[in-house]
Amino acid sequence: MSPVGRAPAFVADAMLGRLAKALRMLGYDASYRRDASDEEIRLTALRERRVVLTRDREIAATGLPIRVVLVEGDRVADQLRHVAGVLGLDPGAVVPFSRCLLCNAPVVQVERDALRDAVPPYVFATQRRFARCPSCGRVYWAATHVERARRWLGDALGAAGTGGGCVVRKNVLVTGRPGVGKTTLVRAAVARLGAGAMGFVTAEIREGGERVGFSIAALDGPSGVLARVGLDSPYQVGRYGVNRADLERVGVPALERAVAGARLIVMDEIGRMELCSEAFQRAVHRALDSPVPVLATVQDRSNEFLDAVRARPDAVLVRITETDRDAALWRVVGLLDGLLSRPPAGGGA
Numbered sequence: 445m446s447p448v449g450r451a452p453a454f455v456a457d458a459m460l461g462r463l464a465k466a467l468r469m470l471g472y473d474a475s476y477r478r479d480a481s482d483e484e485i486r487l488t489a490l491r492e493r494r495v496v497l498t499r500d501r502e503i504a505a506t507g508l509p510i511r512v513v514l515v516e517g518d519r520v521a522d523q524l525r526h527v528a529g530v531l532g533l534d535p536g537a538v539v540p541f542s543r544c545l546l547c548n549a550p551v552v553q554v555e556r557d558a559l560r561d562a563v564p565p566y567v568f569a570t571q572r573r574f575a576r577c578p579s580c581g582r583v584y585w586a587a588t589h590v591e592r593a594r595r596w597l598g599d600a601l602g603a604a605g606t607g608g609g610c611v612v613r614k615n616v617l618v619t620g621r622p623g624v625g626k627t628t629l630v631r632a633a634v635a636r637l638g639a640g641a642m643g644f645v646t647a648e649i650r651e652g653g654e655r656v657g658f659s660i661a662a663l664d665g666p667s668g669v670l671a672r673v674g675l676d677s678p679y680q681v682g683r684y685g686v687n688r689a690d691l692e693r694v695g696v697p698a699l700e701r702a703v704a705g706a707r708l709i710v711m712d713e714i715g716r717m718e719l720c721s722e723a724f725q726r727a728v729h730r731a732l733d734s735p736v737p738v739l740a741t742v743q744d745r746s747n748e749f750l751d752a753v754r755a756r757p758d759a760v761l762v763r764i765t766e767t768d769r770d771a772a773l774w775r776v777v778g779l780l781d782g783l784l785s786r787p788p789a790g791g792g793a
């Protein structure tokens with residue numbers, strides 16, 4: 445799937461600078477010039493296939509084959525809700541905070557070390573992820589860019605969700621064939637997003653160079669054996685007997701603690717072995733239903749439970765392949781960065 449390709453681009457009239465900025469925060473390509481004439485706006489829309497956003501009926505009245513939205517509402521949140529409703533915008537199709545708010549250019553991730561002298565020391569010490577606008581040079585980090593905007597954007601889109609068919613897609617599901625690097629991506633994303641992740645991870649158990657089973661570990665402590673070759677169990681997956689007792693002793697409480705106290709819930713992975721337990725399936729759905737953003741890997745198979753998880757309207761599916769691991773990582777980090785609030789003061793370990 446290529447979700448970014450489906451998102452419309454906009455050109456806003458002189459009255460709608462703040463709306464253009466809000467759209468940029470969401471990740472939409474929103475062109476805006478305070479001094480653009482009506483004719484320039486129409487031609488920009490025609491040449492660049494942009495949707496015109498205007499409050500001016502004269503701009504709206506045009507014989508050109510362009511799409512025009514006559515924006516209603518005086519507050520930006522109302523305007524955003526109106527546009528989202530009219531166009532059926534899907535905020536999951538764009539990466540929040542991926543554009544410069546001043547000049548609309550896509551921002552570029554910058555290595556933290558390169559900015560040691562470019563940002564205040566406190567910011568350098570407390571922030572992990574930085575991006576720079578290649579056009580105007582402005583540097584963005586979560587505190588300036590994300591935190592202030594996140595809540596009211598969520599409010600605006602949450603309200604649009606009740607009327608305009610939009611939901612905030614806060615459950616990021618990574619999928620792909622076995623061995624493609626889903627777990628590596630999740631670990632890298634969690635490291636970049638900072639502290640506050642809770643949930644569970646699974647890993648291979650190897651003996652003498654051979655895989656003999658899988659472990660399950662809560663990110664905040666307890667661990668156990670998820671499956672093992674030769675384990676006597678009514679739940680057999682391939683060569684492995686699944687240990688439902690440890691799944692429910694480690695995995696279920698890890699998710700319950702995460703729903704109660706995490707910034708980010710991690711589930712690596714949701715697959716066949718984990719599905720022998722109804723208690724575990726319920727815990728997965730509670731995590732997905734909670735307001736907390738979720739980063740999960742999902743096995744690339746079809747069954748009733750996995751199909752239902754993937755089909756959730758609040759889920760974004762990121763498929764990872766051998767050739768686009770980096771792009772998938774930045775997409776996941778970008779999506780979650782927009783959803784997460786800043787770690788507590790002094791946090792970010």
Ligand SMILES: [Zn+2]
Binds near residue numbers: 577578581582
């Ligand atoms: Zn810029």
